[in-house]
Amino acid sequence: MPVVLETIGLEVRFGGIVATNDVSLRVEKGARHALIGPNGAGKTTLINLLTGMLRPSSGSILLDGENITDLSPHKRVRLGISRTFQINQLFGDLTPLETIGLAISERRGSGGDWWRVVGSRPDVIAEIVEILEQFRLADVMGERTVTLPYGKQRLLEIALAIACRPRVLLLDEPAAGVPEDERHEILATIAALPADVTVLLIEHDMDIVFSFADRISVLVNGELFVEGAPEEIARDPRVKAVYLGEALDA
Amino acid sequence: MSGERSVTARSVNAVAASHLASRARWQPLEIAFWVAALATVFLLPGRHLILTEIAILALFALSLDLILGYAGILSLGHAAFFGFGAYAAGLLAKHEIVNEPVLALLLSGMAAMVLGFVTSFLVLRGSDLTRLMVTLGVSLVLREIANRYSDLTGGADGLQGVIMKPVLGQFRFDMFGHTAYYYSLAVLFVLFVLARRIVHSPFGLSLRSVKGNPSRATAIGISVDTRLVAIYTIAAGYAGVAGALLAQTTAFASLDGFSFDRSADLLLVLIIGGAGYLYGGLIGAIIFKFMQDWLSALTPQYWPFWIGLLLVIIVLVGRERITSWTDPIRRVVGRLDWRSALRRASASPAEGN
Numbered sequence: 395m396p397v398v399l400e401t402i403g404l405e406v407r408f409g410g411i412v413a414t415n416d417v418s419l420r421v422e423k424g425a426r427h428a429l430i431g432p433n434g435a436g437k438t439t440l441i442n443l444l445t446g447m448l449r450p451s452s453g454s455i456l457l458d459g460e461n462i463t464d465l466s467p468h469k470r471v472r473l474g475i476s477r478t479f480q481i482n483q484l485f486g487d488l489t490p491l492e493t494i495g496l497a498i499s500e501r502r503g504s505g506g507d508w509w510r511v512v513g514s515r516p517d518v519i520a521e522i523v524e525i526l527e528q529f530r531l532a533d534v535m536g537e538r539t540v541t542l543p544y545g546k547q548r549l550l551e552i553a554l555a556i557a558c559r560p561r562v563l564l565l566d567e568p569a570a571g572v573p574e575d576e577r578h579e580i581l582a583t584i585a586a587l588p589a590d591v592t593v594l595l596i597e598h599d600m601d602i603v604f605s606f607a608d609r610i611s612v613l614v615n616g617e618l619f620v621e622g623a624p625e626e627i628a629r630d631p632r633v634k635a636v637y638l639g640e641a642l643d644a
Numbered sequence: 645m646s647g648e649r650s651v652t653a654r655s656v657n658a659v660a661a662s663h664l665a666s667r668a669r670w671q672p673l674e675i676a677f678w679v680a681a682l683a684t685v686f687l688l689p690g691r692h693l694i695l696t697e698i699a700i701l702a703l704f705a706l707s708l709d710l711i712l713g714y715a716g717i718l719s720l721g722h723a724a725f726f727g728f729g730a731y732a733a734g735l736l737a738k739h740e741i742v743n744e745p746v747l748a749l750l751l752s753g754m755a756a757m758v759l760g761f762v763t764s765f766l767v768l769r770g771s772d773l774t775r776l777m778v779t780l781g782v783s784l785v786l787r788e789i790a791n792r793y794s795d796l797t798g799g800a801d802g803l804q805g806v807i808m809k810p811v812l813g814q815f816r817f818d819m820f821g822h823t824a825y826y827y828s829l830a831v832l833f834v835l836f837v838l839a840r841r842i843v844h845s846p847f848g849l850s851l852r853s854v855k856g857n858p859s860r861a862t863a864i865g866i867s868v869d870t871r872l873v874a875i876y877t878i879a880a881g882y883a884g885v886a887g888a889l890l891a892q893t894t895a896f897a898s899l900d901g902f903s904f905d906r907s908a909d910l911l912l913v914l915i916i917g918g919a920g921y922l923y924g925g926l927i928g929a930i931i932f933k934f935m936q937d938w939l940s941a942l943t944p945q946y947w948p949f950w951i952g953l954l955l956v957i958i959v960l961v962g963r964e965r966i967t968s969w970t971d972p973i974r975r976v977v978g979r980l981d982w983r984s985a986l987r988r989a990s991a992s993p994a995e996g997n
Binding site: 445447466467471472476477479483484485487488489491492493495496497499500501504505506507508509510511512513514516519520522523526527532535536554557558 | 659857860863
């Protein structure tokens with residue numbers, strides 16, 4: 395499988411602390427790649443580097459072989475990298491309709507139109523409705539986002555990233571904070587993502603990781619510690635020592 | 645079965661389209677507002693001078709609302725564009741470069757837009773406080789430039805000898821301010837409708853997303869800086885037109901156009917009326933001007949005392965959100981309650997299958 399996303403010697407320092415240290419990661423097209431590691435291992439930092447919210451001190455990021463290290467965040471989205479956030483980052487005053495509409499209009503290049511009234515393009519509306527139905531948000535599409543239950547907001551968080559139609563989707567703990575009985579809805583949605591979308595998943599819940607991933611990278615202290623298929627990672631005594639043991643004890 | 649499905653899909657899409665467009669629909673109260681404004685033309689002929697001032701202040705406040713209410717840019721120097729537009733219109737008329745007021749008004753607005761575009765890059769970065777200081781700084785700099793080049797601007801004496809030609813070559817400005825009021829009200833209405841169009845467009849929606857959560861807006865591909873530059877430039881044009889209107893209707897432009905007081909009063913007007921629903925600046929301008937008029941007749945020296953007291957009361961009533969007293973008005977204008985009701989009524993059958 396061709397590599398779609400690659401980092402070469404990625405490094406970022408905050409003052410004296412090295413948050414990401416010489417990370418060279420390769421994510422294959424269509425992969426379900428999980429990024430695990432103890433708290434503070436630098437997983438979210440890595441996502442921030444990939445999306446351009448942080449600039450690396452050194453190293454580079456390639457998307458389909460093209461160097462995107464110096465590209466601004468919104469341009470990376472247009473090239474097909476989108477993400478969800480560990481803590482919901484939504485537009486509280488807007489409705490799910492408006493929220494999803496923003497991403498779709500932007501992708502279609504009509505997000506800056508000022509002479510048209512919102513909702514006047516049937517193609518955009520059809521696509522919004524399709525996504526909202528897919529994420530079971532159609533029944534609340536006209537409600538203000540802040541008034542939605544947490545599980546619905548979490549679905550909207552993921553739906554919004556999908557609305558950007560990414561080639562590479564970065565999921566930062568998608569099930570975080572979702573009550574046990576609502577989790578299956580989130581997980582089913584993630585499992586149903588199109589096969590050609592490459593997914594990089596950050597997750598603490600090992601059940602989710604092992605049921606979802608076909609490749610796992612372990613990050614420890616900002617460094618790529620080990621990488622392999624789920625069975626190899628599960629067997630690896632070093633991983634157990636630094637991570638799984640700690641997680642299983644907890 | 646599939647036919648039934650597509651009918652349902654179409655109706656869901658129709659409901660979705662109707663939701664999305666609902667904010668843009670004209671509400672009865674809005675129409676009433678503009679009918680009342682038109683009625684003042686005939687019913688209050690003796691008050692046209694102050695009504696002209698109100699219309700100009702309302703347009704100026706509308707301009708601030710576009711950046712503060714819709715993009716979250718706090719400015720304490722919005723008079724920079726007002727003063728710039730006023731001098732532009734004054735100079736165009738004085739030197740008989742453009743004799744027709746409407747065309748001169750457009751050109752003055754465009755000149756202010758250029759200034760807005762250039763200075764917009766200063767407000768892209770930083771917090772509210774940085775923006776306050778930067779915008780204040782720009783207005784002070786412009787004022788002193790105008791002061792320095794007194795050969796052109798008339799310096800502290802203001803721009804003398806401006807003679808205005810008839811509007812559209814037909815309507816002469818008269819000493820009772822009738823033409824001035826028709827003209828100002830017409831300009832306000834046209835620019836209001838345009839602003840309304842802008843804020844209800846996909847561009848306007850993206851501004852609200854930028855205001856609400858800039859990092860997420862970026863994460864869905866919106867270029868936050870481009871949007872902020874665009875709205876700041878548009879708002880500068882609006883402020884420039886307001887300044888130009890003042891210069892044209894008074895046949896005078898002065899350094900006062902750039903003054904800090906003007907910027908500060910403007911913020912007050914928008915706080916009185918409430919930001920982010922377009923009518924705030926208009927309602928604020930009406931309240932502010934009539935209070936000023938009434939109180940200064942009552943206590944000529946001390947009227948700012950009462951304005952100050954009102955401000956304190958508004959803040960105390962509103963607590964965290966200082967303009968929360970305007971919420972009932974917003975609800976009616978924004979039709980928030982209606983929308984939810986409409987949704988429940990229309991979404992339930994679609995959900996049933």
